[in-house]
Amino acid sequence: MNSAELLPIGELANRAGLAPSALRYYESAGLIASTRTGGGQRRYERGVLRRLAFIRAAQNVGLSLEEIRSALSTLPAQRSPTRADWARLSRSWRARLDEQITGLTQLRDGLTSCIGCGCLSLQRCALSNPNDAVAALGPGARFLPSVLRRTTGVRPDM
Amino acid sequence: MNSAELLPIGELANRAGLAPSALRYYESAGLIASTRTGGGQRRYERGVLRRLAFIRAAQNVGLSLEEIRSALSTLPAQRSPTRADWARLSRSWRARLDEQITGLTQLRDGLTSCIGCGCLSLQRCALSNPNDAVAALGPGARFLPSVLRRTTGVRPDM
DNA sequence: CCTTGACATGAAGTTCACTTTAACTTGCAT
DNA sequence: ATGCAAGTTAAAGTGAACTTCATGTCAAGG
Numbered sequence: 001m002n003s004a005e006l007l008p009i010g011e012l013a014n015r016a017g018l019a020p021s022a023l024r025y026y027e028s029a030g031l032i033a034s035t036r037t038g039g040g041q042r043r044y045e046r047g048v049l050r051r052l053a054f055i056r057a058a059q060n061v062g063l064s065l066e067e068i069r070s071a072l073s074t075l076p077a078q079r080s081p082t083r084a085d086w087a088r089l090s091r092s093w094r095a096r097l098d099e100q101i102t103g104l105t106q107l108r109d110g111l112t113s114c115i116g117c118g119c120l121s122l123q124r125c126a127l128s129n130p131n132d133a134v135a136a137l138g139p140g141a142r143f144l145p146s147v148l149r150r151t152t153g154v155r156p157d158m
Numbered sequence: 159m160n161s162a163e164l165l166p167i168g169e170l171a172n173r174a175g176l177a178p179s180a181l182r183y184y185e186s187a188g189l190i191a192s193t194r195t196g197g198g199q200r201r202y203e204r205g206v207l208r209r210l211a212f213i214r215a216a217q218n219v220g221l222s223l224e225e226i227r228s229a230l231s232t233l234p235a236q237r238s239p240t241r242a243d244w245a246r247l248s249r250s251w252r253a254r255l256d257e258q259i260t261g262l263t264q265l266r267d268g269l270t271s272c273i274g275c276g277c278l279s280l281q282r283c284a285l286s287n288p289n290d291a292v293a294a295l296g297p298g299a300r301f302l303p304s305v306l307r308r309t310t311g312v313r314p315d316m
Numbered sequence: 317c318c319t320t321g322a323c324a325t326g327a328a329g330t331t332c333a334c335t336t337t338a339a340c341t342t343g344c345a346t
Numbered sequence: 347a348t349g350c351a352a353g354t355t356a357a358a359g360t361g362a363a364c365t366t367c368a369t370g371t372c373a374a375g376g
């Protein structure tokens with residue numbers, strides 16, 4: 001019953017809307033697993049599709065792949081995950097999203113009060129110093145994930 | 159009156175809460191300017207502090223340095239910018255923040271309705287497919303900026 | 317005058333989440 | 347049997363926004 005119908009990587013990539021290279025990368029990062037054919041090619045069970053949906057959803061919430069890997073590792077290894085399992089995993093996202101929304105809202109309200117004054121003081125302005133969290137996070141880029149980026153027409157009309 | 163009191167890079171870095179290397183980087187990216195001493199060391203006018211506050215605020219709103227550079231280039235070159243100038247620059251952020259907040263709120267509401275079902279369908283789930291915008295943005299990382307990241311205690315209790 | 321800490325430069329490294337490239341192998345249809 | 351799309355690997359590249367490093371110079375106090 002749960003035999004056959006294993007997907008090759010290109011097929012899975014199409015269905016998931018990802019590049020094959022992304023799937024190989026996810027596997028190397030311990031996010032998904034595959035069986036191999038005699039010749040060494042990857043074959044995926046259909047359950048992987050749900051896993052990929054979870055990964056995408058988690059990314060949209062703002063989790064890093066490492067955090068997602070860690071979350072996925074709490075799934076039962078033996079039986080295949082139930083709806084309840086997936087629901088449990090995604091439950092904590094709500095708080096995270098609430099936090100993000102709150103932060104942005106504060107920023108916006110700070111902006112509203114700042115627009116009139118144009119103060120932009122490094123110390124006092126709510127805009128340049130939102131949560132007094134100005135600390136560095138080490139090297140590397142920090143920018144917005146796809147959900148938050150405007151992709152539709154970059155207008156330079158500031 | 160507007161003479162003297164030029165800040166060396168370390169001083170400016172302290173006051174702005176940035177590393178000297180960041181300031182040099184900003185200068186190389188055309189975001190800030192400096193005069194030089196006879197020996198070639200950078201000296202900054204105090205107005206640069208306001209500029210840095212603007213840069214930080216813009217980053218918090220989600221603008222890239224290139225977008226910020228472009229915005230700053232619309233400031234008057236001759237006279238020093240007035241409050242009105244700064245206010246004009248930051249006015250368009252409100253719409254951007256509104257967009258971001260809306261997007262996140264939709265995601266959260268989608269989550270709320272998904273939590274019970276645990277469906278996580280790649281095609282239908284609002285979580286894994288928020289705005290039907292699943293398209294790739296090319297290579298490179300896409301993750302949350304500091305404002306949106308939890309820095310306080312990583313709890314792996316999903 | 318001399319020491320010492322701050323500064324300068326260019327090149328390379330870092331992070332994350334992937335993609336691209338190069339060189340080679342599988343697997344399915346004809 | 348063969349042709350060719352699709353698969354494999356390791357290594358290097360990408361992008362943003364910086365940092366780190368190596369090597370050498372400046373400036374201010376003693």
